[in-house]
Amino acid sequence: ALNEAQAAAQLAPSDPTPQLLIGDISRLMGELAAAAAAYERALALAPNMETAWNVHLNLALIYQSLEKLDLALEHAATALKAAPEDQREQINDFILQLESQIKPNP
Numbered sequence: 001a002l003n004e005a006q007a008a009a010q011l012a013p014s015d016p017t018p019q020l021l022i023g024d025i026s027r028l029m030g031e032l033a034a035a036a037a038a039y040e041r042a043l044a045l046a047p048n049m050e051t052a053w054n055v056h057l058n059l060a061l062i063y064q065s066l067e068k069l070d071l072a073l074e075h076a077a078t079a080l081k082a083a084p085e086d087q088r089e090q091i092n093d094f095i096l097q098l099e100s101q102i103k104p105n106p
Contacts, residue, residue, distance in 0.1 A: 057079040
């Protein structure tokens with residue numbers, strides 16, 4: 001599946017969809033750096049896509065796993081701004097969790 005998605009990305013370099021698929025597959029395979037790079041490419045191609053909030057949230061989760069908490073917080077905040085109303089409470093809770101990881105309570 002990854003090879004097919006990569007081939008699709010080469011055939012349609014301006015389409016974010018193959019990049020999103022590469023990101024999803026890479027994430028499932030535990031290749032977090034590759035997943036982040038693919039998601040970042042997708043956002044660069046289509047920063048205002050309908051699902052951009054979810055891509056930002058995926059990046060936040062990946063960067064949290066990679067212990068890049070500042071990047072995680074940045075993407076989570078961006079996700080919160082664009083997320084549908086029914087997702088905002090969960091994302092806000094995630095942001096609070098990230099903030100506590102960055103600045104642990106004494």
